[in-house]
Amino acid sequence: MAKDRKIDLVILGLLFHEDLTGYDIKKRIDGGISFFWKGSFGSIYPALADMEKSGYVEKRGVQTKGRREKILYHITDKGIDALKEWLNVEQAANDLKYETMLKLYFGGAQDKGTALKNIRYFEDQVKSDLAVLRVYQENLKKVMDQKDHIYYYLTVTFGIDTYEAYLKWCGRAKKILGGMEE
Amino acid sequence: MAKDRKIDLVILGLLFHEDLTGYDIKKRIDGGISFFWKGSFGSIYPALADMEKSGYVEKRGVQTKGRREKILYHITDKGIDALKEWLNVEQAANDLKYETMLKLYFGGAQDKGTALKNIRYFEDQVKSDLAVLRVYQENLKKVMDQKDHIYYYLTVTFGIDTYEAYLKWCGRAKKILGGMEE
DNA sequence: ATCAGCATGTAAGGCGTTACATGATTCA
DNA sequence: TGAATCATGTAACGCCTTACATGCTGAT
Numbered sequence: 001m002a003k004d005r006k007i008d009l010v011i012l013g014l015l016f017h018e019d020l021t022g023y024d025i026k027k028r029i030d031g032g033i034s035f036f037w038k039g040s041f042g043s044i045y046p047a048l049a050d051m052e053k054s055g056y057v058e059k060r061g062v063q064t065k066g067r068r069e070k071i072l073y074h075i076t077d078k079g080i081d082a083l084k085e086w087l088n089v090e091q092a093a094n095d096l097k098y099e100t101m102l103k104l105y106f107g108g109a110q111d112k113g114t115a116l117k118n119i120r121y122f123e124d125q126v127k128s129d130l131a132v133l134r135v136y137q138e139n140l141k142k143v144m145d146q147k148d149h150i151y152y153y154l155t156v157t158f159g160i161d162t163y164e165a166y167l168k169w170c171g172r173a174k175k176i177l178g179g180m181e182e
Numbered sequence: 183m184a185k186d187r188k189i190d191l192v193i194l195g196l197l198f199h200e201d202l203t204g205y206d207i208k209k210r211i212d213g214g215i216s217f218f219w220k221g222s223f224g225s226i227y228p229a230l231a232d233m234e235k236s237g238y239v240e241k242r243g244v245q246t247k248g249r250r251e252k253i254l255y256h257i258t259d260k261g262i263d264a265l266k267e268w269l270n271v272e273q274a275a276n277d278l279k280y281e282t283m284l285k286l287y288f289g290g291a292q293d294k295g296t297a298l299k300n301i302r303y304f305e306d307q308v309k310s311d312l313a314v315l316r317v318y319q320e321n322l323k324k325v326m327d328q329k330d331h332i333y334y335y336l337t338v339t340f341g342i343d344t345y346e347a348y349l350k351w352c353g354r355a356k357k358i359l360g361g362m363e364e
Numbered sequence: 365a366t367c368a369g370c371a372t373g374t375a376a377g378g379c380g381t382t383a384c385a386t387g388a389t390t391c392a
Numbered sequence: 393t394g395a396a397t398c399a400t401g402t403a404a405c406g407c408c409t410t411a412c413a414t415g416c417t418g419a420t
Contacts, residue, residue, distance in 0.1 A: 005379065007379085016291045022400065036278055037283070040380070042402085042403095046401090046402090049401090083288065087292045087300070088292070090299060094281055094304075097188075097276065097278070099277075100274040100276055102188070102218065103268070103269055103274060104340075108198075109265050110266055117272060118269070121272040125276075150362055151297070155286055155287045158355075161348075166340075172339070184407085186406070186407075204373085205371050223372080224410075227374085
């Protein structure tokens with residue numbers, strides 16, 4: 001398996017539960033984990049092809065019911081082993097890129113109003129993302145007894161907690177900047 | 183300037199205050215902004231060369247005092263314009279990759295203990311990063327009156343706030359997982 | 365004497381995005 | 393009729409990391 005290609009593990013993790021098409025995988029990523037990990041078709045399809053060649057997944061039920069060809073992928077024992085091995089390694093790369101903070105850090109090159117504008121833009125984004133996460137969390141609460149849902153719940157909670165911290169910071173930052181003489 | 187190469191703006195932002203060598207730039211990134219943006223020599227030196235060619239920065243005082251050659255870069259008016267223009271665009275890409283959350287999301291493929299282990303590892307990392315940020319914040323408090331230090335202070339505060347939210351979440355997550363029957 | 369820090373760069377290669385190409389079906 | 397969704401893939405290209413290459417100075 002590609003050494004540093006984490007999309008492989010995302011795919012294996014999703015296939016652990018059920019067989020999926022590349023298209024399905026994209027939807028699962030967008031719907032459930034996109035606030036902490038992203039993936040595009042251009043990374044998913046090549047990864048699936050590579051992993052099939054090296055035996056981590058296999059094609060199943062190339063169904064054609066009226067529509068175009070549809071390829072379901074199934075995780076193999078080798079794939080399951082790789083997934084479990086990854087989970088057992090404590091090391092995890094959490095790589096954050098906040099362009100908003102970059103702009104704020106260099107805020108001195110512009111006036112205070114520009115910095116405030118950038119904070120407000122960030123705040124709006126966070127608010128709308130947070131609303132989505134809250135709906136998702138409510139839906140999960142109803143099915144918490146189902147296997148694995150506790151893990152989904154924990155990650156969503158992580159998102160909500162951090163986004164709420166962002167909003168609190170936005171409030172404080174605006175106050176501090178607002179009270180500062182230019 | 184390269185369309186999507188944010189390192190260019192980081193460099194311009196740093197050069198706005200003072201002339202720096204590539205080596206200095208790396209140190210500034212590591213010391214002040216690495217918790218929300220990273221940069222390596224392999225990206226810094228080529229970016230400097232490109233930007234010099236296209237007139238965003240220029241070489242200044244190629245001093246050789248005993249040591250090897252040392253190239254100070256100076257931001258040009260064109261560079262300042264580019265920096266300000268970027269600051270004026272509200273849009274900002276905040277791209278987060280939490281491998282920890284990925285592992286937790288797929289936690290069902292392993293036992294509860296493995297998930298707990300991964301949370302604890304994350305917690306330890308956060309605690310040590312937080313300690314560094316707190317020291318940095320204390321140092322900034324002493325010089326808050328100096329120009330631009332308010333912006334540095336705000337970003338450090340952002341880091342501390344989010345890291346504290348992480349730690350709170352870790353506590354809750356451990357409790358929820360601990361109280362769950364396998 | 366040796367290691368860390370200062371200092372600049374190149375090379376290889378991987379990862380990922382965006383855009384393109386193609387085409388069927390379903391719903392308004 | 394036309395847009396959205398389903399569905400798979402390729403191509404170009406860009407960004408970045410890691411490792412390598414080189415060599416001086418100062419401290420232990």
